[in-house]
Amino acid sequence: MNTLREAVEEYVAIRRGLGTEFRLPAAALRRFVEFLEHEESDFVTIELALRWAQQPVQCRPSTWADRLDVVRRFAVWRSATDSRTQIPPRRLLPHRRQRNTPYIYTDEEIVQLMAEASRLSSPTGLRALTYSTLFGLLATTGLRPGEGIALELADVDLLGGVLAVRKTKFGKSRFVPIHESTRRALADYSEQRDHLCPRRLTKAFFISERGTALYHEGVAYTFARVSCAIGLRAAIEGRRKGHGPRLMDFRHRFATRKLIEWYRAGLDVEREMPKLATYLGHVHVRHTYWYIEAVPELLQLATERLSQQEQGVTS
Numbered sequence: 001m002n003t004l005r006e007a008v009e010e011y012v013a014i015r016r017g018l019g020t021e022f023r024l025p026a027a028a029l030r031r032f033v034e035f036l037e038h039e040e041s042d043f044v045t046i047e048l049a050l051r052w053a054q055q056p057v058q059c060r061p062s063t064w065a066d067r068l069d070v071v072r073r074f075a076v077w078r079s080a081t082d083s084r085t086q087i088p089p090r091r092l093l094p095h096r097r098q099r100n101t102p103y104i105y106t107d108e109e110i111v112q113l114m115a116e117a118s119r120l121s122s123p124t125g126l127r128a129l130t131y132s133t134l135f136g137l138l139a140t141t142g143l144r145p146g147e148g149i150a151l152e153l154a155d156v157d158l159l160g161g162v163l164a165v166r167k168t169k170f171g172k173s174r175f176v177p178i179h180e181s182t183r184r185a186l187a188d189y190s191e192q193r194d195h196l197c198p199r200r201l202t203k204a205f206f207i208s209e210r211g212t213a214l215y216h217e218g219v220a221y222t223f224a225r226v227s228c229a230i231g232l233r234a235a236i237e238g239r240r241k242g243h244g245p246r247l248m249d250f251r252h253r254f255a256t257r258k259l260i261e262w263y264r265a266g267l268d269v270e271r272e273m274p275k276l277a278t279y280l281g282h283v284h285v286r287h288t289y290w291y292i293e294a295v296p297e298l299l300q301l302a303t304e305r306l307s308q309q310e311q312g313v314t315s
Contacts, residue, residue: 004033004042007078014077023215025070032071043084044075050092061095068093102252102295103245110139110253112230113223120222122209126196130214131222133189134206138247140182142254142280145247149214151205158187165281174281223247255280255288256295263301 002010012026035052036042053068072088079085105113117132138148147165155164161183163176178186190205197211204213224244227233233244258276262269277288291298 002081004036004044004078005030007081008033008074011074011077023217028067028070029074032074043082044071044078044086046086046088046092049075049086049088053093061093065093065095100246100248102256102291103249104256104295105139105245105249105253109230109232110136113226113232114139116226116229117222120226124196124209126193126207127209129189129192129196130206130208131219131226133185134214134219135223135226135250136185137182138250139253141176141178142251142258143176144251144281145219146216147281149204149206149216149219152203153205154203156186156190156205158183158190172281174278176279220247251280252291255291256298259291259298260301263298 008026008029012022012029015022015025032049032052035055036044036048039048041048049068049071053071054064056063068088072090075085075087079087114132114136117135118128120128120131122128134148137143138145141148141163143163143165151163151165155166157163161178161180163178164173165176166173186205193207197207197209200207200211202211202213206214208214208218223246224233227244228235255276259269262272273288280288282288
């Protein structure tokens with residue numbers, strides 16, 4: 001029977017072989033094994049799994065539940081080869097993750113974020129160029145952060161102004177048309193990127209100073225630092241990202257501004273909603289309707305529109 005460390009690596013390899021990146025769960029499981037070794041246990045127990053999951057006392061209960069779920073899934077697999085393995089029951093930490101209330105950036109904040117990103121230091125200046133362009137793209141297209149990071153050279157049509165989004169959250173590919181100003185910004189980035197880093201090591205469109213692909217964790221950390229610099233987040237220490245507006249809020253801003261625009265223009269939002277859902281890559285239009293409930297201004301506009309419709313019916 002292999003050791004826990006060996007078992008984790010085998011499990012990670014299997015999960016990645018099924019087509020998932022599995023970066024964060026893999027890192028969590030390796031830390032869990034280190035914890036078990038410190039506790040002198042060579043198999044998973046419910047008590048130790050629960051204690052490890054709740055170790056970061058400053059984290060939210062939803063984070064504890066997520067950590068325990070990662071261990072539970074591994075324990076289910078491990079129990080087939082090690083009968084001593086105890087599987088943490090479902091809902092042992094029953095906290096349900098709730099969707100964060102969107103933070104809707106103002107135009108001024110978007111300008112400040114991009115300006116601060118353009119001042120990031122690096123030997124060639126590519127880091128600043130990459131992050132300012134990436135943040136601008138997310139703000140103007142509503143792409144998920146992971147979709148923007150995963151774009152490859154072949155996915156970006158700089159002549160037609162269309163992005164091919166292939167690596168999506170739900171495996172649905174789609175084509176995203178972009179504004180002419182966005183197309184020009186991407187073309188400028190492409191030209192400067194190839195000049196500053198002619199020897200790339202990846203097919204990714206957005207690259208690091210070393211010519212490698214970006215990782216979501218690194219992008220999120222850099223965004224947090226940029227946000228702190230302009231006062232959008234409280235100052236943080238070390239490698240922590242802290243709390244505050246997130247990369248995903250670029251997407252929320254795009255969606256809510258489009259809906260507000262439609263309501264104010266007097267359009268039939270219910271008829272237009274499927275178009276926005278398709279553009280955003282939602283698997284169901286109900287995921288797009290969530291914005292109306294989550295943003296007070298949208299809920300008020302929807303209420304006013306419903307009231308007008310009811311008055312029209314009764315008059």
